[in-house]
Amino acid sequence: MFKTSCAAAAAVMLIGGSASAATFDFTSASLDANNQLTVDGVTVSAYAGVYRDFPNPDTILVTDCSTSLSCDRSVSQSSAGLGVGGFLDSSEIDGFLGNDLLTLSFSQTVDFSQVLFSYWSMADSFDLFVDGVLVSPEERSGPNPYPLSGLTGTSISFGADGWTDSYKLASITVAPVPVPAAGLMLLGGLGGLAALRRKKKS
Numbered sequence: 001m002f003k004t005s006c007a008a009a010a011a012v013m014l015i016g017g018s019a020s021a022a023t024f025d026f027t028s029a030s031l032d033a034n035n036q037l038t039v040d041g042v043t044v045s046a047y048a049g050v051y052r053d054f055p056n057p058d059t060i061l062v063t064d065c066s067t068s069l070s071c072d073r074s075v076s077q078s079s080a081g082l083g084v085g086g087f088l089d090s091s092e093i094d095g096f097l098g099n100d101l102l103t104l105s106f107s108q109t110v111d112f113s114q115v116l117f118s119y120w121s122m123a124d125s126f127d128l129f130v131d132g133v134l135v136s137p138e139e140r141s142g143p144n145p146y147p148l149s150g151l152t153g154t155s156i157s158f159g160a161d162g163w164t165d166s167y168k169l170a171s172i173t174v175a176p177v178p179v180p181a182a183g184l185m186l187l188g189g190l191g192g193l194a195a196l197r198r199k200k201k202s
Contacts, residue, residue: 021113024104025171026081035075042176043107048073048084051101051127053161058127058134060157063103073100080118081170092119093126093158094166102169103129103157110174112148112156118170120144125165129157152177 022040031037035046047064050071065071076083076091084100085091093100117124125141127134131153140146148156158169 021173021175023171023173026077027079027118027170031075031077031082042110042174044172045105046075046082047103047105048075048086049101049103049157051099051129051157051159051161053099053127056138058129058138058159058161060101060129060132063101063132063157071098075102078168081168083168090166092166092168093160095161095163096166099159099161101129101157101159103155104169104172105155106174108179109152109154109177111177112151112153113173113175114145114147114149115158115172116145116170118168120167123164124167125160125162126167127159127161129159131155132157148172 020040022042024037024039024044026037029037029039031046037044037046047066049060049063049065050073051058051060062068062071065073071086073084073086073089076085078091082102083091084093084102086097086100089097089100093102112130122141125139127138128140129135130151132155135151156172160166
């Protein structure tokens with residue numbers, strides 16, 4: 001009984017402090033040869049892909065064009081941030097020649113906080129996917145930086161499907177979801193099973 005209580009207390013101590021936010025600034029920090037960047041122990045990988053916007057709902061066709069012959073997109077980076085380039089296409093995330101998609105995949109589950117765009121205007125809008133699933137509402141426009149609070153996952157994708165949509169991803173802020181929380185739930189479940197076993201014996 002004492003051992004279980006000590007283990008539970010230790011788990012509570014591990015999750016006591018909330019994880020600090022990590023900001024990936026793509027205007028000043030460069031991706032490596034594998035299109036990866038690590039900040040505060042969290043690694044992000046960037047992928048260029050395409051998606052369809054008809055019929056609804058919007059659906060990702062290819063997340064990583066480097067592994068497919070069906071699209072020619074690639075991740076581009078400049079002092080303005082990340083974009084998606086292709087044959088006869090600009091290096092921005094746009095809907096000019098097909099629907100560009102930029103996916104950021106994280107090394108662990110994160111809470112998404114906000115995203116900052118460059119070349120952004122009130123005429124621009126974007127489609128948002130979390131873990132490959134379209135997040136409602138379909139078309140998003142508004143403030144810059146754009147709030148992403150309430151969204152959690154291991155990947156997030158930004159797409160453009162309109163002729164007037166054209167922007168780059170300057171930065172994104174996320175907060176790692178503490179892993180020990182799952183361990184605490186497991187510990188609680190094991191404690192419950194032990195209590196049931198004792199009850200059956202008595």
